[in-house]
Amino acid sequence: MxxxxxxxxxxxxxxxxxxxxxxxxxxxxxxLVYFDNAATTQKPQVVIDALVDYYTNYNANVHRGIHTLAEEATALFEASRNAARQFINASSREEIIFTRGTTEGINLVAYTWGRKNIKAGDEIIITEMEHHSNIVPWQILCEEKGAVLKMIPQRDGVLLLDEYKKLLSSKTKLVSVVHVSNALGTVNPVEDIITLAHQAGALVLVDGAQSTVHLDIDVQALDCDFFAFSSHKVYGPTGIGVLYGKKHLLEAMPPFQGGGEMIKEVTLEKTTYADLPYKFEAGTPNIGDAAVLKTALEFVTKIGxxxxxxxxxxxxxxxxxxxxxxxxxxxxxxxxxxxxxxxxxxxxxxxxxxxxxxxxxxxxxxxxxxxxxxxxxxxxxxxxxxxxxxxxxxxxxxxxxxxxxxxxxxxxx
The missing domain is CATH 3.90.1150.10 (Aspartate Aminotransferase, domain 1)
Incomplete structure (x- = not known):
């Protein structure tokens, strides 16, 4: 050997x-020989310590309290949002939505942007190598709206871009593509996919669950409209993830869930919604794991x-x-x-x-x-x-x- x-x-x-x-x-x-990192990565001691430290010293609900613990917990929570913004180079913190993970991020777009914008006869394009989480939400949406779901074929792990070009038309409203295949490891040419989609007038969602830990992510350079990833594949805790969306798109989208935190004012007759990013973060969030996401991202960045x-x-x-x-x-x-x-x-x-x-x-x-x-x-x-x-x-x-x-x-x- x-x-x-x-x-x-x-x-x-x-x-x-x-x-x-x-x-x-x-x-x-x-x-132990651990070769299942595409499913989830192991956690470094600094992440484990940070999670223990949060629950030992800072545990409180965020944003709504004026007492010291609430203010400290809020600061940690929002520091992670800023760290995530920097990690993928979003243009503003308002474009960073905390979710439970990539799956919820994709579903959020399907249930909000999709239900508002997809109509009968419209087309959504995905690929043959998608994870189920980037297939099923679009199947549900297409069945509900009478839209059509199309797939870019692949051969030996390589997407056939010439076939993709043939699929694009004025009916194409969204292209939702995996950046890196979890099953094959293929790095897809998302830059070309995004450019071609935009030329056809379609938006693009990038599933970054597998790419964010390996590749340098710059959502502004990619010019993707949405990008989703999970903390637990980047050496962070489970149960927390990020959805990036261009600000003007997020502002035009209806809320995903209703409840506390995502409101500005509630009366019995009408509710006005909070500004970004809180419009999409109903209820008490996963504060501890979100706060520790910053530690994980900094760990990866420091190593290089x-x-x-x-x-x-x-x-x-x-x-x-x-x-x-x-x-x-x-x-x-x-x-x-x-x-x-x-x-x-x-x-x-x-x-x-x-x-x-x-x-x-x-x-x-x-x-x-x-x-x-x-x-x-x-x-x-x-x-x-x-x-x-x-x-x-x-x-x-x-x-x-x-x-x-x-x-x-x-x-x-």
Whole structure:
């Protein structure tokens, strides 16, 4: 095997690993090898400490209180909004809406912008490689409105842009596209997709659940109309996410939910709504996790996405090369531009059987359709085995994966 190395271009992986307590545990008597980062990342100690610190010292409801704890909690909550604005380079804090995650962000746009603007005969375009959360909301909307949902086809993990151009027309009102495929790792050419959509008069929503942790995100440079991502895939807590929207679009959209916080004034006859971003944040928010999002984003920024990206790409190339040497293995999705996700199948072996046997060796991978069933249908497979790498993974761990696969195949074949 290729010689392993845990220090790559200034990234001290061993020092990073020491900041993630979960990596110290054992599974089935073996040291944990965590290769399910596309599902969720592990949390560094600074994030864990920040969450404990919030509930220990600052717990209070935000915005409505004048006492000290309420003011301190509000300051932490809004500091995270500012951090998220900076992380994706939105033009103003009013364009940052806190949600429960990417799924809720997409649904918010479908239920508010969509219900107001989509009419019978209109068309929405997505891709064959979407996560279910970027398929189902649009199916619901199209069925309700009599609109048409179309898909950009892909071939071996690459979107066919010529076919996309053919789908665009004056009927196209929205293009909702995944930035990075969770099932394949493909980095889609969203810049070109956005430009072409705007030329056709359509808006664009970008699902950034998988891209935000790996790529440098600049929503102004992309010129996307909406962008959604989740904290828990960027080393932050679960249950909190961000929806970015261009200010003029958000201002024109009706509220998503009704209740406290999203109102300016309520009478029995009529309600006037709060200004952005609060119009879309009804009720008591997930304050603790939102406040800690800032800590996670600062953690990623301090380490440096470019250094992490280089390390993760090395792991991807290393793992892909070794997997191709195993008889019967087929890599699913071979786009030239990928993040650190390798998805594969093995002849005559069900992915779930491999997942169970790897887990017995302490190796965590994801098996199944990865909430991308239409994509699996394109390949004619029930699912894949997916290994996804993060800043704290090593080539030594990849070696363990390969050994685990070889031993599993001896048992199964």
């Amino acid at each position: 290729i010689e392993s190395n845990t220090i790559t271009k200034g990234l001290d992986v061993q020092a990073i690993r020491q900041q993630f307590p979960a990596l110290n545990r054992q599974v089935k008597g073996q040291p 996405k470019e250094k992490v990206r280089h390390h993760e790409n090395e792991l991807l190339a290393y793992a892909t090369g070794l997997l191709k040497q195993i008889p019967g293995v087929t890599i699913i999705g071979n786009a030239p531009n990928k993040v650190s996700v390798v998805s594969f199948v093995i002849d005559k072996v069900h992915p779930q059987d491999i997942g169970i046997l790897l887990d017995n060796r302490g190796i965590a991978v994801r098996t199944g359709h990865h909430c991308a069933q239409p994509l699996m249908v394109c390949y004619g497979i029930p699912g894949t085995i997916r290994a996804s790498f993060a800043m704290y993974n090593t080539k030594e761990e990849v070696d363990k994966l390969i050994v685990g696969l070889e031993k599993a195949l001896k048992m199964l074949l």
